[in-house]
Amino acid sequence: MPERMKPYALSAFLLLLVVYLGVQALTGERGLLSGSARDALLVAREQQLESLVSQRADLEVRVRYLRADTLSRDLLEERARAVLGFADPRDYLIRVAASPAPSAAAATS
Secondary structure (H helix, E strand, O other): OHHHHHHHHHHHHHHHHHHHHHHHHHHOOOOHHHHHHHHHHHHHHHHHHHHHHHHHHHHHHHHHHHOOOOOOHHHHHHHHHHHHOOOOOOOOOOOOOOOOOHHHHHHHO
Protein backbone atom coordinates (compact mmCIF):
# COMPACT_ATOMS: atom_id res chain seq x y z
CA MET A 1 0.00 0.00 0.00
CA PRO A 2 2.72 2.60 0.81
CA GLU A 3 4.31 2.01 -2.63
CA ARG A 4 1.03 2.89 -4.33
CA MET A 5 0.75 6.13 -2.34
CA LYS A 6 4.21 7.50 -3.18
CA PRO A 7 3.14 9.28 -6.39
CA TYR A 8 0.37 11.06 -4.43
CA ALA A 9 2.52 12.19 -1.50
CA LEU A 10 3.54 15.44 -3.17
CA SER A 11 -0.04 16.15 -4.21
CA ALA A 12 -1.30 15.47 -0.68
CA PHE A 13 1.36 17.76 0.77
CA LEU A 14 0.47 20.54 -1.66
CA LEU A 15 -3.24 20.09 -0.92
CA LEU A 16 -2.58 20.39 2.84
CA LEU A 17 -0.43 23.46 2.21
CA VAL A 18 -3.16 25.11 0.16
CA VAL A 19 -5.77 24.31 2.84
CA TYR A 20 -3.53 25.72 5.57
CA LEU A 21 -2.84 28.92 3.62
CA GLY A 22 -6.54 29.28 2.83
CA VAL A 23 -7.51 28.99 6.49
CA GLN A 24 -4.86 31.55 7.42
CA ALA A 25 -6.07 33.90 4.67
CA LEU A 26 -9.55 33.82 6.20
CA THR A 27 -8.93 33.68 9.94
CA GLY A 28 -5.35 34.82 10.45
CA GLU A 29 -4.20 38.07 12.04
CA ARG A 30 -4.44 39.87 8.70
CA GLY A 31 -7.18 37.62 7.32
CA LEU A 32 -10.43 38.58 5.64
CA LEU A 33 -12.56 37.83 8.70
CA SER A 34 -10.52 40.00 11.07
CA GLY A 35 -11.11 43.22 9.12
CA SER A 36 -13.65 44.64 11.58
CA ALA A 37 -11.23 44.20 14.49
CA ARG A 38 -8.53 46.01 12.48
CA ASP A 39 -10.95 48.82 11.66
CA ALA A 40 -11.90 49.24 15.33
CA LEU A 41 -8.23 49.30 16.31
CA LEU A 42 -7.53 51.87 13.61
CA VAL A 43 -10.31 54.15 14.89
CA ALA A 44 -9.00 53.87 18.46
CA ARG A 45 -5.45 54.65 17.35
CA GLU A 46 -6.62 57.65 15.31
CA GLN A 47 -8.41 59.05 18.37
CA GLN A 48 -5.29 58.50 20.44
CA LEU A 49 -3.22 60.26 17.77
CA GLU A 50 -5.58 63.27 17.78
CA SER A 51 -5.28 63.48 21.57
CA LEU A 52 -1.50 63.30 21.46
CA VAL A 53 -1.30 65.92 18.70
CA SER A 54 -3.40 68.34 20.73
CA GLN A 55 -1.31 67.66 23.86
CA ARG A 56 1.84 68.28 21.88
CA ALA A 57 0.50 71.56 20.49
CA ASP A 58 -0.39 72.70 24.02
CA LEU A 59 3.07 71.77 25.30
CA GLU A 60 4.74 73.56 22.39
CA VAL A 61 2.83 76.74 23.23
CA ARG A 62 3.80 76.45 26.90
CA VAL A 63 7.44 75.89 26.02
CA ARG A 64 7.40 78.86 23.67
CA TYR A 65 6.14 81.09 26.50
CA LEU A 66 8.81 79.79 28.90
CA ARG A 67 11.74 80.65 26.63
CA ALA A 68 13.92 83.57 27.65
CA ASP A 69 13.06 85.80 24.68
CA THR A 70 9.24 85.38 25.05
CA LEU A 71 8.89 84.72 28.75
CA SER A 72 5.34 84.90 30.10
CA ARG A 73 5.45 85.91 33.75
CA ASP A 74 1.98 84.51 34.42
CA LEU A 75 2.86 81.08 33.06
CA LEU A 76 6.20 81.11 34.90
CA GLU A 77 4.45 81.98 38.16
CA GLU A 78 1.80 79.31 37.59
CA ARG A 79 4.42 76.60 36.95
CA ALA A 80 6.54 77.69 39.93
CA ARG A 81 3.53 77.52 42.25
CA ALA A 82 2.50 74.13 40.91
CA VAL A 83 5.99 72.66 41.20
CA LEU A 84 6.94 74.18 44.55
CA GLY A 85 3.49 73.97 46.12
CA PHE A 86 3.38 77.64 47.13
CA ALA A 87 0.39 79.98 47.12
CA ASP A 88 0.11 83.75 47.17
CA PRO A 89 -0.85 85.14 50.62
CA ARG A 90 -3.84 86.86 49.00
CA ASP A 91 -5.18 83.60 47.52
CA TYR A 92 -8.11 81.82 49.12
CA LEU A 93 -7.53 78.14 49.69
CA ILE A 94 -10.45 75.79 50.09
CA ARG A 95 -9.54 72.41 51.46
CA VAL A 96 -11.86 69.56 50.58
CA ALA A 97 -11.81 66.35 52.56
CA ALA A 98 -11.32 63.25 50.47
CA SER A 99 -14.38 61.06 50.13
CA PRO A 100 -14.18 57.60 51.73
CA ALA A 101 -13.19 54.71 49.51
CA PRO A 102 -16.14 52.86 47.92
CA SER A 103 -15.14 49.56 49.53
CA ALA A 104 -15.17 51.11 53.02
CA ALA A 105 -18.61 52.67 52.45
CA ALA A 106 -20.00 49.39 51.12
CA ALA A 107 -18.64 47.46 54.12
CA THR A 108 -20.44 49.72 56.62
CA SER A 109 -23.82 49.47 54.81
